[in-house]
Amino acid sequence: MNSLIELTAAEIKQLADVEPKQASKRFEIIANTMNDDQLVEVIENMDIVTLTQINSNHDISCPSIMSELMTPEQIRDVVCQQPLYWEEQIKSNADELASQTFDFLTYLIRIQPSEAKQTAILECIAEEPAGLFYLSIPFIELIMNPSKSDLTNNIADTFDDEADEDTVGFTDRFESEELHNLSTDDPKSLLALIKDLSPDVEKAIKNLLRDQGSDWQAIIGKFVTEIVTQAKEKNDTNDEYTEVDDMFSFLD
Known part of the structure; x- marks a missing residue:
């Protein structure tokens, strides 16, 4: 496997564990230096927890290259995983x-x-x-x-x-x-x-x-x-x- 792909995925995963919003921004920056095929490989090398953290913390007012390149199956898994990251005040508020x-x-x-x-x-x-x-x-x-x-x-x-x-x-x-x-x-x-x-x-x-x-x-x-x-x-x-x-x- 391309070491650049592995290193990029590892870098973003490590950042997502600490600061998911920054990981989302970092992926968008990296997207300017890679083609779509390479970015898809990077995404494939991330686990569902990392993908969920990044997508859940992305600024939804801005387009997301990651979500655009993810497969329907990956998006489904993110949707099903995201509730684990809801804060208690959100889970207890129907309107929220x-x-x-x-x-x-x-x-x-x-x-x-x-x-x-x-x-x-x-x-x-x-x-x-x-x-x-x-x-x-x-x-x-x-x-x-x-x-x-x-x-x-x-x-x-x-x-x-x-x-x-x-x-x-x-x-x-x-x-x-x-x-x-x-x-x-x-x-x-x-x-x-x-x-x-x-x-x-x-x-x-x-x-x-x-x-x-x-x-x-x-x-x-x-x-x-x-x-x-x-x-x-x-x-x-x-x-x-x-x-x-x-x-x-x-x-x-």
Whole structure:
């Protein structure tokens, strides 16, 4: 393996362990000296913890070369891992959680260079149980407790009927964000984008909420607990595999 790639990945990982924001900035600087193929190799040499630390601390008001080059699978793993780094005051505040998950998903999805990759990311995240929980959080209040204007515009239409897979109460919904005049900092905009890119993911989000109670804040709390639990269990499983690999490393 190219020693430059290894050294670069090691440098960024070491920095991320101490100062994730600086690691994010350092990667952006290094990106000016490497081509995309080299940068992809650097990313591949980073573990999921490092990728999560860097992406979680990136200034989301600025484009991210790293998130643009990451694979849908890497982005899914980052999304599922990020809740382990939420501070307690965030985990206990439904509004903060809805805002944080919306901002992070918007940052990861809208930065992508093509609709095809955006779609692949959404579908990849939704395939993971914890990922689907995460995808749902920004829209729980919108779907479970919609405003009158949202109902009038059919933005917050209700759940899919299992028998015919049509949306209950669905009328002439405007699909595009432009027709709704939605800004990208509005959760309704992201939900409309998901509907346009992957209707199946939007259905999965709404069907996940089908059997939940009416208290949207309680639902967020329940989902957060589930996400964090699944992330911890996945880490424990990965640690077990690592221990086994270490035991037999002498065979390499």
